[in-house]
Amino acid sequence: MHVEFRKAVIPDEISELLAFDRKVFPKADLFDEEDWMRDDSYWMLVDGAKIGCCAFQANRDFREDIRKDQRNLPRKGSLYITTTGILPSFRSRGFGKLFKVWQITYATFRGFNRIVTNCRMRNATIVGLNQSLGYRFVRATPRYYSGPTDATVVMELKL
Numbered sequence: 001m002h003v004e005f006r007k008a009v010i011p012d013e014i015s016e017l018l019a020f021d022r023k024v025f026p027k028a029d030l031f032d033e034e035d036w037m038r039d040d041s042y043w044m045l046v047d048g049a050k051i052g053c054c055a056f057q058a059n060r061d062f063r064e065d066i067r068k069d070q071r072n073l074p075r076k077g078s079l080y081i082t083t084t085g086i087l088p089s090f091r092s093r094g095f096g097k098l099f100k101v102w103q104i105t106y107a108t109f110r111g112f113n114r115i116v117t118n119c120r121m122r123n124a125t126i127v128g129l130n131q132s133l134g135y136r137f138v139r140a141t142p143r144y145y146s147g148p149t150d151a152t153v154v155m156e157l158k159l
Contacts (some may be wrong), residue, residue: 001047005102008041008053017041020053024085028147029120031055031083039082042106044099046090052099054084056106062116064150065141079107081117084126096126100133104157113159118144121151131156 008017014021017036036055044052061075073082081103086096107115119126121140131137144152 003098004045005106006043006045008036008043010037010041013041017053018052020050020087021083021085024053025083026147030128035082036085044086044095044102045149051090052084052086052095054099054103055082056080056103057082058110058112060076062118062154065116065118065154075114077111078111079112079115081108084117096129097133100129104133104159108140108159115157115159116154117156118152118154120145121153127153127155130157133157 014033014036017031018033019145021030026149039055039057041053041055057072057080059074059076059078060080061070061078062080063073064070067073084096084099086099086104104115116137116138117130117135119130121127135157138154138156140151140153142151143149
């Protein structure tokens, strides 16, 4: 098995990213074209097939859950992971952990000193995976997500 990580070509792969997102996340959590244009996105390929995708914002802190203007603040040295997804048929096979370890390696080699991310509170799998990799809980914000309503859990990893 050959695993590789490849930067998405924007704007050429926007439609593919949108379609991938629909296969991975609930309708309420989908990124739109503007989100994909704003972030640096990477594919996870296994034997040439795109089985995962993630997106980052460099030098940003996740604060939109507590800021009224819905803007994340600049924060030098912080990598905000805006999304990470693995196709359902590839879950529970270690690919999520491999992708998260790659993200940590990516951040370390590019000189970031912190990673911040958020997810649905009810997503115990990703919360547990993040904790197993050294992420710590920062806060939970009730009713951040809709469809279904859920809190967001914000986690950080200091590098």
